[in-house]
Amino acid sequence: MSTNDEEMVVTPWEVSGKIDYEKLIKEFGTQPITPELLERLRKNAGELHPQLERRIFFSHRDLDWLLQKYENGEKFVLYTGRGPSGPVHIGHLVPWMFSKYLQDKFDAKLYFQITDDERFLYHDNFSMDETAKWAYENALDLIALGFDPKKTRIILDTKSIGTLYSIALSIAKHVTFSTAKAVFGFQESTNIGLLFYPAIQAAPAFLESALVGHNVPCLIPAAIDQDPYWRITRDVAPKLGYYKPAQIHCRFVPGLGRGGKMSASLPETAIFTTDQPNVAQKKIMSAFTGGRATVEEQKRLGANPDVCSVYAYDYFLFMNAKEIEELRYNCLSGNIMCGDCKHILAERVKKFLIEHQERREKAKDRFEEFLFNPKDF
Ligand code: TYM
Numbered sequence: 001m002s003t004n005d006e007e008m009v010v011t012p013w014e015v016s017g018k019i020d021y022e023k024l025i026k027e028f029g030t031q032p033i034t035p036e037l038l039e040r041l042r043k044n045a046g047e048l049h050p051q052l053e054r055r056i057f058f059s060h061r062d063l064d065w066l067l068q069k070y071e072n073g074e075k076f077v078l079y080t081g082r083g084p085s086g087p088v089h090i091g092h093l094v095p096w097m098f099s100k101y102l103q104d105k106f107d108a109k110l111y112f113q114i115t116d117d118e119r120f121l122y123h124d125n126f127s128m129d130e131t132a133k134w135a136y137e138n139a140l141d142l143i144a145l146g147f148d149p150k151k152t153r154i155i156l157d158t159k160s161i162g163t164l165y166s167i168a169l170s171i172a173k174h175v176t177f178s179t180a181k182a183v184f185g186f187q188e189s190t191n192i193g194l195l196f197y198p199a200i201q202a203a204p205a206f207l208e209s210a211l212v213g214h215n216v217p218c219l220i221p222a223a224i225d226q227d228p229y230w231r232i233t234r235d236v237a238p239k240l241g242y243y244k245p246a247q248i249h250c251r252f253v254p255g256l257g258r259g260g261k262m263s264a265s266l267p268e269t270a271i272f273t274t275d276q277p278n279v280a281q282k283k284i285m286s287a288f289t290g291g292r293a294t295v296e297e298q299k300r301l302g303a304n305p306d307v308c309s310v311y312a313y314d315y316f317l318f319m320n321a322k323e324i325e326e327l328r329y330n331c332l333s334g335n336i337m338c339g340d341c342k343h344i345l346a347e348r349v350k351k352f353l354i355e356h357q358e359r360r361e362k363a364k365d366r367f368e369e370f371l372f373n374p375k376d377f
Pocket of ligand 1: 082083093115118226250251252262263
């Protein structure tokens with residue numbers, strides 16, 4: 001799947017080109033989050049998360065259905081996850097922070113899948129020791145976000161497979177090779193582990209229902225790259241007598257370079273949660289912005305926040321509504337220079353990293369507490 005700069009590719013393994021989110025809604029057959037749906041969320045949650053207000057979460061499947069169930073007294077579970085192939089970057093935190101908001105507001109249980117199997121199978125040079133190391137390291141980031149240990153269970157695939165396997169098998173039986181090939185782009189050279197893997201990622205969507213013995217609605221918050229998995233999950237659900245899982249999709253936090261999502265494979269343009277604060281600062285100071293060639297021109301013509309990675313970080317994670325409005329105005333009107341803007345962001349990111357890293361340290365003894373244990377049921 002080779003791409004030029006502009007051609008949009010969004011799959012679970014590759015996100016590149018200029019992302020057109022409206023087009024994705026059409027191509028993937030999802031629904032936009034309408035103002036009515038936002039109001040309904042606000043009513044049920046008490047308040048809207050800024051990621052909803054700012055349309056960072058922009059698309060869904062069956063969220064209206066899920067809220068209807070909730071309004072009728074049926075609680076739902078949340079399901080999200082991580083493929084442990086390296087350190088977590090702050091883009092990954094977007095769906096996780098949002099899941100925390102949903103857990104708090106809807107008193108929902110969260111299943112968090114860590115797909116050490118997927119990453120072992122996908123990366124040619126990865127050993128199981130490496131995926132095990134990253135699984136643990138990445139789990140610390142999740143725990144550091146403050147999830148409720150009583151309502152959060154980490155499913156580590158190679159450890160929890162005994163529970164997942166029979167659900168995955170029943171899913172796999174209903175997905176043909178030709179469907180999997182069409183949805184995931186599998187080829188003759190794809191290893192057979194990866195061919196089965198989608199059934200493993202689908203399984204947690206039905207886990208609560210399977211464990212408690214009756215249907216429980218499930219909502220999956222994630223960026224839209226994971227959507228292909230949910231297409232097969234949703235196709236199979238009625239054949240197995242389960243509810244189709246609902247989804248809520250977010251946009252991608254961009255990298256600090258020109259265009260493209262934040263990606264661990266481009267470390268100089270990604271801020272990792274484990275970066276030393278001064279390292280993160282250096283990355284921000286070299287970030288791509290929407291600035292003009294000279295200070296004089298920028299003062300006269302203003303800059304362009306819509307292509308600026310620094311503005312994007314403020315927008316996704318680091319500024320409140322009033323601050324972002326002011327920044328936008330000052331940027332467009334040439335009242336602020338890119339260097340100053342970078343400094344403001346760098347200070348905020350450094351503060352975040354110091355606090356997150358402290359919480360991450362404290363999470364080190366708590367992995368087992370969060371790990372899924374079939375005896376809980
Ligand atoms: P992974 O590890 O690639 O990504 C973890 C989560 O982060 C989201 N994400 C982003 N969100 C915003 N901006 C970005 N730049 C960005 N990059 C990645 C992903 O959409 C994902 O939600 N196969 C999965 C692991 C998994 C999973 C799940 C994810 C298993 N079950 C259920 C979501 C929901 C993976 O490798 O994610």
